[in-house]
Every structure is written in structure tokens, then in C-alpha cells.
Amino acid sequence: RRCSDDMYVTDHILCGIVALKMGLKNYVMQLMFDLPPEIDPLNDLAKMKAAFEIIEPLTRHFDYNIIKETRGGLTSFPPNLDEAKSHLAMTTYWQMFMEPDIVHVVSYCEAHHDAKPEDIVASCDITKQSFREYDRAPLPDIWNIPKVASRKEELKKGAMYNIFHLALMGGYEGKVTFENFSKYTVSKEVSAKREKTEEQEMNYETMLLDLIDGKNYPSGECNMISADNLDLALQVGLFQAPQVTVIDKRYELTGMCRTKIVDGCCRIDTFCGKEVKDEFERVDIVRNKFPWYFDKNISQSDD
Template identity: 40%
Template sequence: MKKIIAATIGNCVHVAGTMNFLNLAEKEGYETDFIGIALPIDTIIEKIKDLKPDVVGLSYRLTPEPLEEILDELKGKIEEENVSNITWIFGGTEPTAKVAEKTGIFTKIFYGTEDIDEVIGYLKGKDYIEEEYYPRDLISRIDSKYPYPILRHHLGLPTIEDTVEAIEKVAEAKVLDVISIAPDQNAQEHFFEIDKMDHRLDGAGGVPIRSEEDFRKLYNAAQRGNYPLLRCYSGTKNLIPFAKVLKSTIHNAWCAVPLYWYSDLDKRGPRHVLDAIIENQQVMKWHGDRNIPVEVNESHHWSLRDAHDAIGVATAYLAAYNAKKMGVKNYIAQFMFNVPAFMAPQMDLAKMLAKIELIESLEDKDFKVYRQARAGLASFPADLNQAKGQLASSAYLSMAIKPHIYHVVGYCEAHHAANAEDIIESCKIVRGVVRNEFLGTVDMTKDLVVQKRKEELIEDAYIILDAIKSLDYNSKDPLSDPKVLAKAVEVGILDTPHFRGNPAAKGELSTRLINGALYPYDNIERRVLSEEERIGRILYNNRIYDKKTAVI
């Protein structure tokens, strides 16, 4: 373990930056010691002899002129006292840092404008200056920074030209690790059938990508700055051909594919539910076979349609379970907070912890889970100043689950689609939250209310999963059997209030937000239903014998 000692020199008493640096160093495994404020050079030399550090950090943030004489004295003492084998680093303002440069004493100088990435990179033994220092695959990028999350943001403006320019600006700003290309709906559904596009809708919801060359333009735009990785949605039709295009053009950082969706359930694709499940599983397998990470963006789709919390937890497990069964090795588990928008933070955190416990129970040497947190889009108000507050608030809550990836949602999204400047500002807000979070925070996961609700949700999720298994005890693996999974929607085990009137689903579920959590609700009896009671009714009405509930 390397030892770092640090102090301010001259008559400088500004220690916040120094303490932040030492805090980061400690989290990276260094032994650290803050030795004092405004220390004379002789005292620093004495401390070095006594403590025998590997690295000495000095800070000075006042008028630069007096610093010249102080550092001249230091340079003489280093030679005189034979402590030249120490690594010396300096932190200050830009004017004082320039004075420090001239001395030749310091191997690393921080000017006060550095992002946390550069500081972490230095502590990990790297300087993020050249292209080769920016990992070019997702897992390496995560490993280079964790426990600090990498940041992701989506980007897709109404023209290719505008999107290229925005990617260039964001890459040069070095605030974002992953750019998620957001194609318009025409591209997602008809990339291989341009003749079927309704060109009146070009650019609606994203960038109008019409060729592989368009993808390459976007990739080339990102080859600068901090070389952000690129990824793109899986599309809603011809998913495997689309996956091949993404791999060959933008080196897709990871695949995002649902289990049930882009089907009759949400009308975003032409597939029947059963066909969608089969094809989505095939897409998972295709990526798993090529060791490309996969995110099954499933659970929040149910919650966005007001399914109660237990369904959100159960489908989070189902998504990960199916990814593992399809051979996925690195799984990206997305945790969308603020869904529904008025959910209480305690209940929200409990729901995420329940999901984490179930999903990560699947981990083994061949299946690794990476946590990705984000805010729910509907939680952002149209007032831009309030929206900035929501972005910071949700990010702070999300840090409680220690995400590997933080998906930044632009604060402006309720008002307008994020441009480069909006994305850069949103990322800087989140980076400020992350920086403060790692100074030390209260562990909200240990809250007794949170823990109680988490355990309730895990128990309810198992009731749901057992009910799905009961749909066909002859199936070798009902939780990954497309026919069984489709039947779970058909009979209403998996249901949402938004499915009412949809012939592809049951559409009988009612839910209600009570004390900040979402529960199944009986509108006739005007009361919350327990999950056991809800499932029992469904199994009874469908004459399904279930060993757990024994309703028949």
C-alpha cells in the first residue's frame, strides 16, 4: 500500500481540495495522512523523514508571487536533505500551478480544472491524455473507474449532421463515457425496408439513420476527446440483422433488448407477444455468443405502465434469468428510479434493492451483473431549474445502490430534446453529485423502512415467479419457456392497468399508490390486495392448480 501525505504551504489555509484528493486516494487503496495547514518547508521535510511517504502532495491557492520563493526553498531542501526519491505532486489554482511548473519538482500538477476522471486516473497509475488510456470496451471502461460510475446519455437530433456535430462537442468535453444513439422510430422499425417508412415522421424521436454509412459517421465523430463508447437501441424489427450492423459500424458497447416488449403489448412493433419473446431471446443469445454485454430493458416497462412494485421486481429477475439462460456473460441490469414519478424515495430504493438481491442471486463465474441506475423521464418537470434539482436529487438517491453505470437523463427532456450543451451541463451536474457522494454519505440502504419493504417485495416476487412456473409443470424450464411466459400475460399474472382493452393481454389489474409505494388494488372492495390473494384469484379463475397457494 502506497502512502500519500499532504499539506498546504506558505500561509494558505484552503484545505478542501486537498482533503477531497486524500479521500479519493483512500478509496483507491492508498494510506493517507493530512499533516497540516500552512506548514513551513522544514516541517514538511521533518514529516517526510518520520512518515516515509511514497507521495507528497502540496497545495497553495493564494497569490502566486510568494509561492516562487517558497518553492525555491523546497527545491534546495530536497537536494540538501536527500529526499529526491519522493514523488511530489501539486494542487492549486491555474496561476499557482504555472509557478509550480517552472520548478521541475512536481511529477503531477493539478490546476483545479480537472474532472474527477483525471484524478482517479492518476491514482490508478494512468494519465488520461492519449487515446490508448481510454478503454474501448464497456467492461474495461467500468473497471478503470469503479466504484465511480461511468456516465451514459442518449443523443439523437433530427438530422445526421446535427447529431454528428453534437457527438463531437460532447466527446471533446470529456464528460461522458457512453453515447447512446437514439434513432428515430422509422429507423428502429424499417431500417431494412426504407420503402415502408412514413417520411413525414423522419427525425421524430431521434436521429434519422438510413444507412450503415450514417452509423459510421456517428462513430467517427466520437473518435476524439475522451473517446466515448457508442451503443444503440436494438430496434423493433429485424433485430439480429440490426445487431450485426451495430457491431460492424459503431462497435455497439452493449445490446439493449426487452423480453416482452416492442410487440402487441406496447404497439411499438408488429410482433405478437410469443413471437417477440422468441426473437428477443435469440437476440440475447446472439450477443452472448459474441461476448457482447446485454441489458434486458424489461422491468421499468411494466412500472411505466403502472404495474405494481412486485411485478417490477419479478420481471427484473425474469429478464436477468433469461439473459443467463441465453448465454449472456456480462449483464447490464437497469434500475430506473422515480417510476411512477411520485414514488417515495424510501419505497423506490427498497424496490431497487429487492431487484438487486434477486438478480445478483444468479451471479456465478459465467454470469456477472453490472448495475445501471437512472432517473425516470416522467419525473422531470418542464421548469428547467426545478428539473436540474430533480436530476441531482435522483442521482444522489441512485448512488445508494453503487451503480457501475449512471444513465444521465438530460434535465431538459420534459421541455426539449437534449442538445450537446444540455448533455454536457447535465453530466456536470451528475459529476458534482458523484464527487460529493464519495466524500462520505449516510447509507440509506440500511434504513429499517427500506429493508422491511425490500423483504416484502422479494416475498411477493417469489409468489409471482412460482405462479408462472405453475402454468406448466411439464416444462423443463418454465421461466425461460416462451409459451409459459406468454401465458403469464394472457392470464394476468403479469398485467398492468394500461393493458385494459388490449386483446394481447388480460388488462384487469388495478393499482394504487399508497404511502409512496404501488400496490395491487381491488376497486370494488376498495382495499389493497396481498400478492398471494391476487395470484390466488387468477389461478382459481383459470383453473390452474398451484402447489404453493393450493387454490383448487
């Protein structure tokens, strides 16, 4: 639906939390590459890595396993069959940097015709050759490329800002606040080096654990993922994508955003017809428009 990279990461975090809270022991995290088709491979990897790094700590605190499944996005395949074969080979190669447990092979021909048995066999052969090329070639330290590292951190912050607001709508009353949110947006390794003892435990991992802890909600359960709260997130436009088809007027804000490709990234461009610079500004617009959903001290009936 051409959502921003931030929203893509947000969605993965939400799905990981829902799977955990529903009692799943093994969660298949499907990482769909090449969407939108204009995104470049390094930014695609930054997006996937950001999503995985946020929810990976759940595997160390709960009886919970994340199975990474990668695949190419269907709409990224060109209808020219020769070009499509090359695309399948390249997208598979880039996917290997995520060290997937499962590779979902999209038949190269699917933008041209439904896959026949011979197409599926050929697609698997192309994919297996990409595995071999990846395994035998010297691998660059791709995660320390400045472009990748900085984009990954940017996406983690933007996505967790969304998740934090989703928690607030659900009645969250834990340790994370607007005032200290930025203190939590670092890795565990970075926070451990801080001088102040009380700040050494403020990081992405502890933030996520606090946001999903039912004890931090009036109901005693993680109301962040309740059906009513997720429905509300769509109604106020906290969760959104440009190509979401809206029939019910209650959800029209869900599709009121526009994204654009900037330097190989898919970024938020406009929301409700106004230009926004980043995901933080878009979320702030939502909070300022509906403050009573994010602050229990504000009533909708206030002047």
C-alpha cells in the same frame, strides 16, 4: 405503465433469468428510478435492492455477471427547467446507494424539449457534482432503516410468489410447494440459523436455483421462460400493469389491475374491479380463476 412495485421486481427477476438461460455472460440490469413519479426515494431504493438481491446469487453459481445501470425515469422530470436540474441532481444522488457500474444520464430538459449538445453537457456536469456530493458526505446506513428493510423483504416475497406461479404454469415439479413456500422466503443467513437441518437450505437463493433448474420440468428445460408460458402469463393476468394497451381480447386481463400510491409505495389496489390487499391476494385470484394451469391434478374439463 404504473405497475406495482411487486411487478417491477418480478420483471427484473424474470429478465435476469432469461438473460442467463439465453447464454449471456454479462447482463445489464437497468434500474429506472422515480417511476411512478410519486414514489419516495427510500421505497424506490427498497425496490431496486429487492430485485438485485434475488438475482445476485446467479453470479456465484454460473459464469454470469450483472452490470448495474441506474437512471432517472423520464416521466418524473418536471417541465420547469430549474426544477428539472434539481431533480436530476437528487435522483442521481439516491441512485448512488445502489453502487451502479453505469449511470445513464437523462438530460434534465427532456420534459421540455429535445436535448441539445449544451443540455447534455450541463446534465453531465450536474450528475458529476452529485457523484462528488455522495462521495464526500457521511453515508447513512440506509439499508438498515426499518422502513427500507421491511419494504425490501415484502417485495422479495411478493415477487417470488409471482415467479413461483410462473414456474408452476411451466410445469415445475421441484422442491418448492405451496406448503413450504414461506420457508424459502428468507435470506441464506437467516435459514442457516434454523434448528432443523432440512430447513437450513431453504432460502431465496435455493428457491431461485430450483425454479430455474430444467431438471424440475417435464421437458427437461426451464419451461418457465418459454414463449408459450410467458404468453399464458399475460393471458391469465399473472403479469399485468394498469397502462398496458390491449387490442387482442385474449390479453384483456393484463390491464385489469389498478395501482395506487400508499405511503410512498406503488401498491396493487384493484384487480378485475375488486379491491385486493396485496400481491399475494391478486396472484391467488388468478390461480383460483385458472386452477388447471397451476395444478396438474386439475383439468379444465372437470366439473
